[in-house]
Amino acid sequence: MRFLRLSLMGLFLVSLTLGLMVYAGHLVYSAVQARMNDEPSLPQRRERVFSVNLVEAHLGTQTPLLTAYGSVESRRTLEIRALTGGMIVDLAQNFENGGRVRRGQLLARIDPAxxxxxxxxxxxxxxxxxxxxxxxxxxxxxxxxxxxxxxxxxxxxxxxxxxxxxxxxxxxxxxxxxxxxxxxxxxxxxxxxxxxxxxxxxxxxxxxxxxxxxxxxxxxxxxxxxxxxTQITAEFSGTLRAVAVVRGRFVSANEKMAVLVDPRALDVAFRISTGQYARLLDEDGELTRAPVRIQLEAYGENIETTGHITRDSASVAEGQTGRLIFARMDEPDGFKPGDFVTVEVTEPPIENVARLPATALGADGTVLALSGEDRLRVLEVTLMRRQGNDILVRGDGLDGAEIVAERSPLLGPGIKVRPLRAEAAEQEAAADLIELSEERRARLRGFVQTSDMPDAMRTRLLAELSERRVPTSTVERLERRMGG
The missing domain is CATH 1.10.287 (Helix Hairpins)
Known part of the structure; x- marks a missing residue:
């Protein structure tokens, strides 16, 4: 009886298992058929909108600056040589490297017996x-x-x-x-x-x-x-270098004793391309006396002066290209022959051009402008000059247009954008200026007046400290040097 009961129970469980398996197969088959017969449902797409920075283009007259690099040279460099042979019996006290001499001063005397x-x-x-x-x-x-x-x-x-x-x-x-x-x-x-x-x-x-x-x-x-x-005198006031004699030494005729350099007669020589040189010529083909600004960066401090172009090289040296230009310094205080400087030449003004960021120009010579419904359109422009991080361009429909400041491969004509306009530029510029207390201002002015620096730099710093709001960078730099 027990055997029959267990057999029936086992048969029931096997039947139930088979029924469940058949039911599961039916469900899978029905789902596959429904999936194959149903129409696919596509997700709804939305147009992508990019945020862009815009600048407004205004056509006008711009004065380009040509940036070049050169070195300072002296127009008056004289080799002091012995005119006759003999022993040096007398030598000026300041006849040494870096010694300053006056015009007509006796520098050395050779034995006159x-x-x-x-x-x-x-x-x-x-x-x-x-x-x-x-x-x-x-x-x-x-x-x-x-x-x-x-x-x-x-x-x-x-x-x-x-x-x-x-x-x-x-x-x-x-x-x-x-x-x-x-x-x-x-x-x-x-x-x-x-x-x-x-x-x-x-x-x-x-x-x-x-x-x-x-x-x-x-x-x-x-x-x-x-x-x-037998008496050697200074032809002009200047500074001595390359001094090679001492008192008591025997010198021969025409032997080089030192080099006299005039520190007030300084020029800067810089090389530019032939195209840039052509832009500095006038209608008669002569080189214009264009004004220049000369900068020397020395340990975070800038020594600046102005000048004007005077001449160019007579020929192109072997292995060189472009043109070598010479400019005369107006105030050479702080500069020495051999200094490596940055030269900014003021070119003739250009009319009907707009100043834009250099990142706004594409490789195909076009810019992207904002049109109706906040979409972009292409404007063809002509590149006139590059000015550091800016460019000067000219083109039809450019005046008054809002131009994308930073081009991206994702941007193109017809793309919808969200414009971002620079409305807080003045606020950011004002953030770089601070107001000083009278005690702090007096302390900074006293340090500038007593420190060892060129007169031109001292005058510029005192002028900045006399303003109501002073640049933050100037204050921080002076306080670092003061140790405060």
Missing amino acids: EAQFTLERAESGLTDARDEVREASRALDLAGQDLEAAEIQAELQQRAFQRQLDLQERGVGTSAAVETAELVAAQSNQAVVSRRQAEAAADARVAQAQTQLARARTAYAEAEKRLDD
């Missing part, structure tokens, strides 16, 4: 030549007087001879007397010729003495110059 002896010998020779000229002049004067007396005597003898001829014609005189008078007259004429030769010799002696005097004067001037060459 030999030159002094030569000068004294030349002076003696000059005295002898002058005495010879005086003696020759007196001899010439005496020779002239002797010639005059001989001519008078010859004239008298000629009249006596003529008188004997007259007496002979009247039959009173004799032939012997006539011949005697004629002989005496001939001797007198011979004496005149001799006196003339003596006068010519005296005249030649005077000319020779004059020549000797000129030579003696030349020798004296040369000896005097050699004596002057």
Whole structure:
């Protein structure tokens, strides 16, 4: 009985399991059929909107700045050389590297003993030549007087001879007397010729003495110059560098002793491309005297000055390109030859251009402008200049348009955007300025006035500290240097 009950229970469980499996298969089959027969339901899509920063373009006249890099050079650099050889017996106290000298100051003296002896010998020779000229002049004067007396005597003898001829014609005189008078007259004429030769010799002696005097004067001037060459003076006020001599050293003629540099006559030489050079030419093809601004960054401090272009290089050096331009500094305080500086050249103004961020220009030379319904459209522009992070462009429909400041590959014509306009620019700029208390302002001004810095930088900092609101960066920089 128990066996039958257990058998029936097992058969019931097997039947129930098979029924459940069949039911599960039916459910799976029905779901697959329903999935295959139903239409697919697509999710509803929404248009994507991008946020963009906009800037408003305004056409007007812009003055481009050409940025280049160059080095400071001195227009007046003089090599100080020994004009004669000898031992240096005297040297200026400030004849050293970095020493400042004045125009006409005695820098060094070479032993003048030999030159002094030569000068004294030349002076003696000059005295002898002058005495010879005086003696020759007196001899010439005496020779002239002797010639005059001989001519008078010859004239008298000629009249006596003529008188004997007259007496002979009247039959009173004799032939012997006539011949005697004629002989005496001939001797007198011979004496005149001799006196003339003596006068010519005296005249030649005077000319020779004059020549000797000129030579003696030349020798004296040369000896005097050699004596002057033992003293080396400064041709202009400046600073010495490359000093290579000391007192007691023997120098040879034309040996380099030092280099004198004029710190007030400084130029800056910088190289630009040929295209940039063409923009600096006037209608006649001459280089314009465009104003420049020169900056030297030194440990966080900027030394600035102004200037103007004066000339360009005569030729292009081998292996170089572009043009080498020279600009003259107006106030070279703080600058030294060899400084590497940044030069900003003010180019001629350009009309009908707009200043935009450089990121607004696409690779295809277009910009994206905001149109109706906050969608973008393409504007073709012509790039005129690049100005750091900005560009100067020109194009139709650009005036007054709102331009996307930062291009992205996701942006294009017809894209809907959410415009973001820079309305708080002035507030951000004002945030960089702070107001100082009187005590803090006086402390900063005292530090600037007593610190060792160029006059141009001191003037600029004092001007900033005199304003009601002072740049935060200036205050922080000065307090760091003060240690506060």
